[in-house]
Amino acid sequence: MATSINPHDNATLTSYSTNTPAELNQILKRVELAQGSWARQTFSQRGDVFVTIASLLRERSERLSMLMAKEMGKPLREGRAEIEKCASVCEYYAANAESMLADVALPTEAQYSGVCYNPLGVVLAVMPWNFPFWQVFRFAAPALMAGNAGILKHASNVNGCAVEIEQIFAEAGAGDVFAKVVIPGSRVAELIQRKEIQAVTLTGSSTAGKSVAAAAGAALKKCVLELGGSDAYVVLHDADIAHAANTCVNSRLINSGQSCIAAKRFIVVEAVYAEFIDQVQQAMESATMGDPLDENNDIGPMARIDLRDELHNQVRLSMSGGARLVAGGFVPEGPGAYYPPTVLADVKPGMPAYHEELFGPVAAIIQAKDEADAIRIANDSDFGLGAAVFSRDIHRARSIAEQHLQAGACFVNEFVRSDPRLPFGGIKNSGYGRELSFAGIREFVNMKTIYVSEPG
Ligand code: NAP
Secondary structure, eight states, X not given: OEEEEOTTTOOEEEEEOOOOHHHHHHHHHHHHHHHHHHHHSOHHHHHHHHHHHHHHHHHTHHHHHHHHHHHHOOOHHHHHHHHHHHHHHHHHHHHHHXXXXXXEEOOSSSSEEEEEEEEOSEEEEEOOSSSTTHHHHHHHHHHHHTTOEEEEEOOTTOHHHHHHHHHHHHHTTOTTSEEEEOOOGGGHHHHHHSTTEEEEEEESOHHHHHHHHHHHHHTTOEEEEEOOOOEEEEEOTTSOHHHHHHHHHHHHHGGGXXXXXXXXXXXXXXXXXXXXXXXHHHHHHHOOBSOTTSTTOSBOOOSOHHHHHHHHHHHHXXXXXXXXXXXXXXXXXXXXXOOOOEEEESOOTTSHHHHSOOOSSEEEEEEESSHHHHHHHHHSSSEESEEEEEOSXXXXXXXXXXXXXXXXXXXXXXXXXXXXXXXXXXXXXXXXXXXXXXXXXXXXXXXXXXXXXXXX
16 A cells, blocks of 8 residues: 655545556556557657647646645645646657657668667656656656557655556557556566566666666666766856856755755855855745745645655754754754755765765755865765856856766756756766657667668
8 A cells, every 4th residue: 555645734645555466467468468559650640649648737737736736745836847847748759759760771781771769668667756747757758659658656655646647648548558556666676577568767766776777687678777866066266156056046945855956065166165155045044935835935845754854864964074054954843844945064075965865955065175176076976967067167167067077967057957858867876878858769769770682
């Protein structure tokens, strides 16, 4: 049984029964059977389904945003933006999948040689709760447009979102090639072994990533991992400090701090360190926290009490290691998984705030001597998802982004975000493989080499 609990007031919302082995069997067989005819449809036919999905998402935006607010605490405004982004990724792949997967001629001495792209089959998607719609559509739009089918194992606290997504696929005419299952994370490995599953993608923590990679490795199945991050935002001496501080804070607080690509470590050179801290403190303290259904609030509760308590523990341990508390840093009284915007300055090696992912509204500010020191600190991390550089010299900043920072995406004077037109993914403990853009749609295909000679 998986239960959704409202993190605003700890009220139990709905419980979902775990699928029995017989039900799992039936779902896998149905989806496997349907995938073949789905793959034989034209891109344009599959595209029509995704255009319908986009319009169903937009029609239901208000209801789906309310559901996210209730199941995991996302403020309504952010929920609406998430649903719009899902609709646009569906439209993007409906329009572009065919050209991204067009045959490529590779001339040799053959009469014809080149590659074509075939779908792999049924892909298992293990998804997190933090963007409960976006993470699923980011996978499903390219994978299904390529002709694959999808099985969704959603995080155990957002099965209400999984039910809505499954319903939308069914109403759009793709109910046979997209189905959810309700099982705990501990049973994912046995699903990966099933012969109906050809590949697996996981978005989640590095711990879950290791377990999925091991299971996929044991079964020799293709695997894509989108894992945690501790994105470094490097602020150089010639940065526009007001812009840098605001951008860092916006990125830190999005989704109440629970985004893989949130700014997590703010690495600031000595010359502008004090000024930057002042501005970050003001911006963090002016953010309003409360019921995610109240439009006036910037941040809602965290998704679960246990995650809030884990974050507070990381803050306390960092403080006992010498970090300076500049804002927040306490567990509010009353129900709910609330945690206030918190700023830790003078963060140093050895502290959780330096090494670990802080998955909530906590900014870790680290002082660097100069640019070279800032780059060294930015790369002194087990993670490598995103990074950003702030400087008025955009050529210098771009060369730092291109040549020095160890991350899957580096932005200049901007916060890191995903965009259907650009590849998304990480290195090191942030995972491997890419989603979105031309790269994402080619993860779950067989790039098949074709070589044709004249007979005799
Ligand atoms: P999580 O605990 O790893 O859960 C993610 C999903 O994995 C859930 O469906 C979960 O199922 C399942 N799972 C958990 N343990 C598993 C295991 N041993 N084997 C197989 N599946 C397992 O992560 P989370 O707390 O939901 O999400 C937060 C993490 O995700 C953060 O680290 C964040 O940075 C990362 N994230 C990364 C990206 C990215 O694109 N790189 C995007 C968003 C989030 P149950 O719920 O049933 O346990």
